[in-house]
Amino acid sequence: MNSAMNTTTPLCLLFDCDGTLVDSEILLAEVMGEILPEFGLPFSARQYMDEFRGVRFQTIVQTLESRFQALEEGKFPQLEAGMRARMEARMRAELVSIPGMTAALEELSSHPKAVVSNGPERKIRCALESTELGHHFADRLFSAYTLNVWKPDPELYRKAAAAMGYAPQACVVIDDAAVGVEAGLAAGMHVIHLNHFPNEEVTPKGAIGIHHASELPAAIARLNL
Known part of the structure; x- marks a missing residue:
C-alpha cells in the first residue's frame, strides 16, 4: 500500500x-559461513547474501539439511548457541x-x-x-x-x-x-x-x-x- x-x-x-x-548482514553471513560447515552443512557467506537474508536461522538450517544431510540428533541447540555467541562478539566489536x-x-x-x-x-x-x-x-x-x-x-x-x-x-x-x-x-x-x-x-x-x-x-x- x-x-x-x-x-x-x-x-x-x-x-x-x-x-x-x-x-549486520555481512557479519552474520560470515559467521554462518564459518560455523555451518563445522556441523557438516556446506554454506558460504555469499550464499546467505544471495538466498537467505532475513530468513529465520532454523529455516536456513532445515533447508540445508534437506539439500545435504541432517544434523546429528541434538546438535541444533549447540549450533545455534555457537552462532549466536560468535555473532554477538562480532557485533560488539565491529557493528x-x-x-x-x-x-x-x-x-x-x-x-x-x-x-x-x-x-x-x-x-x-x-x-x-x-x-x-x-x-x-x-x-x-x-x-x-x-x-x-x-x-x-x-x-x-x-x-x-x-x-x-x-x-x-x-x-x-x-x-x-x-x-x-x-x-x-x-x-x-x-x-x-x-x-x-x-x-x-x-x-x-x-x-x-x-x-x-x-x-x-x-x-x-x-x-x-
Missing part, C-alpha cells in the same frame, strides 16, 4: 533491524549503523517507532547498544522469537502495530529484506524497501523503493500528507 493518507497523527514507523538499522540512518532517525523524531525483527530480543538489544540507536526505540522491540511468528508471516508486523496502538494502515514498514517487505505488504501497511542492491533486486509492486537511508524522511513525509 503506497497511497497517501490524510491524517494529523504521525505514522507509526516499524523498522526491521539487521540490514535496515544496522549493517555500525546503516549509512545515513542515524541522521534519518533524528529527523523522524516526531514519529512513534518500534523495531520488528526476526532475530531474538537479545540480538536486537545488542545491535542497538552497539550502534547507540537504542534511545530512538526504548523498549518498543518486537522479536519473532518472543511473539512466536516469523516474517514473511504478516502477523509479526500486525502484532507490533496492535501493541503500539495503531491500525495497519497507519503504519510504515521499513525493511531491506524480501521476507520483511512481503510481510509488510500482506499486513496491509505502507512499505518502504531499503534496497541496497538495486541492480540485483526489484522492489515489489506496492512498496516504495529507496536506495539510501537519507531518502527515508522525504519518503515518509509524502505518505504522511
Whole structure:
C-alpha cells in the first residue's frame, strides 16, 4: 500500500533491524559461513547474501539439511548457541549503523517507532547498544522469537502495530529484506524497501523503493500528507 493518507497523527514507523538499522548482514553471513560447515552443512557467506537474508536461522538450517544431510540428533541447540555467541562478539566489536540512518532517525523524531525483527530480543538489544540507536526505540522491540511468528508471516508486523496502538494502515514498514517487505505488504501497511542492491533486486509492486537511508524522511513525509 503506497497511497497517501490524510491524517494529523504521525505514522507509526516499524523498522526491521539487521540490514535496515544496522549493517549486520555481512557479519552474520560470515559467521554462518564459518560455523555451518563445522556441523557438516556446506554454506558460504555469499550464499546467505544471495538466498537467505532475513530468513529465520532454523529455516536456513532445515533447508540445508534437506539439500545435504541432517544434523546429528541434538546438535541444533549447540549450533545455534555457537552462532549466536560468535555473532554477538562480532557485533560488539565491529557493528555500525546503516549509512545515513542515524541522521534519518533524528529527523523522524516526531514519529512513534518500534523495531520488528526476526532475530531474538537479545540480538536486537545488542545491535542497538552497539550502534547507540537504542534511545530512538526504548523498549518498543518486537522479536519473532518472543511473539512466536516469523516474517514473511504478516502477523509479526500486525502484532507490533496492535501493541503500539495503531491500525495497519497507519503504519510504515521499513525493511531491506524480501521476507520483511512481503510481510509488510500482506499486513496491509505502507512499505518502504531499503534496497541496497538495486541492480540485483526489484522492489515489489506496492512498496516504495529507496536506495539510501537519507531518502527515508522525504519518503515518509509524502505518505504522511
